[in-house]
Amino acid sequence: MTRALIVVDVQVDFCEGGSLAVAGGAQVARRISELVAAHRDRYDLVVATRDWHVAPGAHFSSAPDYVDTWPAHCVAGQPGAAFYPELDMAGIDVVVSKGAHAAAYSGFEGNADDGRSLDQVLREAGVDSVDVAGIATDYCVRATALDALAAGFDVTVLSDLCAGVTPATTAASLQELESAGVVLGSS
Numbered sequence: 001m002t003r004a005l006i007v008v009d010v011q012v013d014f015c016e017g018g019s020l021a022v023a024g025g026a027q028v029a030r031r032i033s034e035l036v037a038a039h040r041d042r043y044d045l046v047v048a049t050r051d052w053h054v055a056p057g058a059h060f061s062s063a064p065d066y067v068d069t070w071p072a073h074c075v076a077g078q079p080g081a082a083f084y085p086e087l088d089m090a091g092i093d094v095v096v097s098k099g100a101h102a103a104a105y106s107g108f109e110g111n112a113d114d115g116r117s118l119d120q121v122l123r124e125a126g127v128d129s130v131d132v133a134g135i136a137t138d139y140c141v142r143a144t145a146l147d148a149l150a151a152g153f154d155v156t157v158l159s160d161l162c163a164g165v166t167p168a169t170t171a172a173s174l175q176e177l178e179s180a181g182v183v184l185g186s187s
């Protein structure tokens, strides 16, 4: 088995103090860093995705509904789009950016700096199994895990290394993922 870790959107704006802060985001950053530092040998590849918005249209709103529209966040090149400082980038092999010109919840909608899709990055590394962790459980983690499953990977969501926008949508998302065939695991 060749396994990758996909670290979803552990960015300044999604952690405490950010423009779209998710409670627990900073702790997720620390705990993912601890996992990678202690158990890097579990993974043949570690990928970090990031929301990287240039002009995402109606994804941003001055009157957001926090379902389909959101306060401005993760604007490309701005401090809020940076990876959270407590996410240790030393163990991360590839960064995948998504959402330049439209909402993109799934990392599979993004591209590495060299233009490869996340699917290509994983397949070229021979990956057949992925662990997914990060922010937010009920949006980008959910979408990334579902796309990974649809692409044929074995998928585990490390639910103790995720943070969600609301408790209700987080619980519903985890249930949906499990019903779809995602394994709910822990670090």
Ligand code: ZN
Binding pocket: 051, 053, 059, 073, 074, 099, 103, 104
């Ligand atoms: Zn976004």
